[in-house]
Amino acid sequence: MKWGGQQPSSRRFALSTLAGTAVALGGNLGGITTQLLGLDGGKLAERLQLDAVYPVRGLKRCVDGVYGFEFQYPASWLADQTVAYRAAQRAEASRALDMPPLARPPRQRPNVYEPVAAYGPAGSSGEENVSVIVAPIFEGFSLSAMGSPEKVATQFLATIAPEGSAKEAHLLSASMEYTVKGPNFARHNLSVITSK
Template identity: 55%
Template sequence: MRLQNNSVQPAACCICGFRLVNRSHGSKHSHRHLIKVRCDGSDRQSESAPQSKSSDQAPSRPDPLPNVISQPAQTVAWGGRLPSQRRAVLGGLAGLGIVLASNLGGITSGLLGIDGGQTAATLRADTLYPVRGLKRCLDLQNGYEFQYPGNWLADRTLYYRQAQRAEQINRLDPPSIGRPRQRRSVAEPTAAFGPAGSTGEENISVIVAPIREGFRLESLGSAEEAAKRFLSTTVAPEGSGLEATFLAASSRRDDSGELYYTQEFRVKGPKWTRHNVSVYAARNGLLYTLNAQCQEANWPQLAPGFEAAAASFRVLSTGRATAGFPQRL
């Protein structure tokens, strides 16, 4: 008769393959292995014991969360992986672009002013960002440019009237026969800037008006003679109740040979006194006038900005002809 062997085959260690004797046969064997785990450059030893089916063995405890500061490599291995280098570079470039575009903390203005603002003037970047405390007004339609204090704002009322006038000119409906079209005032500024919240008494403005054919500034004499004539006939004529005081006058030419007359004067009224700086130029039958004015008490603070505006005023070759104006001076 063949006897059936009911003995349990000894188990083998999952690491070294050593045969382990079952405890039910009265003998036991146990052994342990030391395993080195390398993580973030340091060695750590842990013990692994062969698992047993006995119920007296304590259940395994989950590994604690890694320390983010002391074990960054374990943190990445436990929670995921670091972003790719390409994504990190693109994110950095996007953040840099946002900072430069928004001029956060004046970074863009500072970078553009490293070379004295020459690059910004060439690229016309100072029309968007203040450079060395100044922004640029560029009017290609009327053909001029100048600088003004960077914290000043444009006259919104003036631009609203210009938008209305452009809408009337380009309207799709035919003009009314019974209502004549309004003519443009020759003394209306084409650009004006002033401090925020001001009443308009302190401002820098430009007027473009037609003048007789062939007019030249030299026909008025020197810059000083032209300034005194202008004060006596236009600013404070006899019987106006105003008193004009001549302060200074000068002339200059730009790279294209265009002549400019600059004059500084003071105007006193019954209850106010203003300080003015004006620049004149004539081209293609048009008279360009830049005027900067402020209260006499504020002249010491505003003088640098006014002088920069007068020195930077320049007539461009993109100016339109006199056909759009109703009359001449």
Template identity: 40%
Template sequence: MILPAPEKKSQIGSDTTIGRTSFSTFPAAGGPIQASAVRFRRRLLAGVGPLLCWLLAPISAGVTSFLLGFSPEAARSLKLDALYPVGGYSRYIDTNEGFEFVYPESWLGDQTLLYRAAGKAERALDPPPLGGGGGRRRNVNEPAVAFGPPGSTGELNVSVIVSPVPIDFSIEAFGGAEEVGEAIVGTMTGSGKRPDVKGTLMGCSLREDSVRMVKYYELEFVVETSVFRRHNVAVCCVRKGRLFTLNAQAPESVWPQFKSQFYTVARSFNLV
């Protein structure tokens, strides 16, 4: 970001222009004239102060983001990136589902999901139906949240799905990291039920959180069909009967461009 050049101080007797209004600066005078000048300055500041705060807010936000960029790791550890972008990323925190991750600061949230979430929050304020039945529940295969570049077709995105599983479900029951990766890729691609879809595991690793007792399986795989080839980076974990799956996907043609960003997104995914 290019910071504006410092303004030159006005000389006595010169004109200083602010917006469309021109103010003349004069030598200070004593007595009643000085008192009147003081009252005028106070009134001017009282009237213009709120306007200046509103006008300078975007500049202040930009400067704050710029300063936070000097120490991105420290800022992220304090979760300041939930307020301002840090190092090119913003943080999304879902306190309802209990997860968080960072995403490229220029990406936008899926409008359909945002509107649906807003409607869900509004319905939560309504009294329960007389029949005792609940409202429409979100499809388990529908993302809880999704982000992508503005104006894109949807092939390039990052999303999180939260699915119910048996309370005693354990990912590590499938075996080591590689076996888990193969099982997850097989599930995502239909486990052979769709012969036109092929999934290839490129790598898998395990990241453990000893404080929250959560194991994160990070995997990279490619999905191919007769019409597309997509590169994916995913993170899977389980807690209290819920399976969390973060998946970032990109067309193979642009994968090298977003590879580093996808790794950053995957490493940032945590349960809260």
């Protein structure tokens, strides 16, 4: 290999080799980064949170530093674009440089708590997904004040499938695993409720 009629310098060769290696690892070319990070069972990737970028052993990790949660999901799943779009809109509105219009006050949305993160299989309509909803809690609130898991789950299901709604909800376990069936859908859900 010659460069302009002469051998390339060893420095240039070393730099181009390092650059090529960095591109291959950074771009996960051929899945090499995924394979390397999985060699120790994914422990290094988890500690450095690299599994949020590169799939490791078939899973990726969602890490949210704002709300303080993290979970793993199948690497083939994609982020819900509606959730991402709404988050971008909220961020844009919070740092807008333009003054609000004087003609009419800005429209306020009611207190509706939407997912802050959601992932699901590509091409699905949401039947199978994992999502996180964050809502404020009252000062001094504790989960034990809500009552037993069975009581909380029963009250929750009564709001999802109230009498006369043509929906049926069945509690599968006290860990908030339940099914909901309506005229046009059937869902099997597992809910986790936590507080800080």
